[in-house]
Amino acid sequence: MPDHYQQLIDFDQKHIWHPYTSLNHPTPVFPVESASGVRLKLADGRELIDGMSSWWAAVHGYNHPVLNAAVTEQLTKMSHVMFGGLTHQPAVELAKTLIDISHQDLQHVFFADSGSVSVEVAIKMAIQYWASKGQPQKQRLLTIENAYHGDTFGAMAVCDPDNGMHHLFSGHCRSARLTLYAQTQHCCGYIRTHRARCRRHAFLQPRLFKESP
Ligand SMILES: Cc1ncc(COP(=O)(O)O)c(C=O)c1O
Secondary structure, three states, X not given: OOHHHHHHHHHHHHHOOOOOOOOOOOOOOOOEEEEEEOEEEEOOOOEEEOOOXXXXXXXXXXXXXXXXXXXXXXXXXXXXXXXXXXXXXXXXXXXXXXXXXXXXXXXXXXXXXXHHHHHHHHHXXXXXXXXXXXXXXXXXXXXXXXXXXXXXXXHHXXXXXXXXXXXXXXXXXHHXXXXXXXXXXXXXXXXXXXXXHHHHHEOOOHHHHHHOO
């Protein structure tokens, strides 16, 4: 491996804290030179298949030519613009596509920039929904055992506190709001069985209850 890459590794191990690793005892890292589809080409010439699949891997694979072309074209116009009070063609097109592939009752789009943030947004929307219905006391969230919803605080609050990868933080999350744990992996089954309890506590769209037999 060229010196340059060993320097990358040395600096990385000394100064960069990677997700889900120890700062003091970092796990080894492998410099990636390029990527394509499911394959990663390492600096030392080896090729790996990224078998993590959903975890941080793009759904279309790495280095997809269509995505690359779209990003390149967009960059010639603007990489980013704030979304408060402004809009643009790509946002409208994406919203249209999302509405087209969603249930007909879902006609509105709110953009968030990660999975964790989307969970935060959903929690805030649920709180706002019940507050605007005159029931601000509805402060409990329904989640499922073994759940993982992301790493921000709101998202951690609805993860399984024991095995949702955040057990160190479970005390803080629970103090923020009580979490109602489903006894089953199947949330809808739980809702059917405990309908009254869910109505009392959980943040749920009324449609969900109507649709339960
Ligand atoms: C089910 C689920 N929800 C939320 C997240 C968090 O997404 P992000 O890493 O984009 O914040 C993940 C990430 O793997 C996930 O698998």
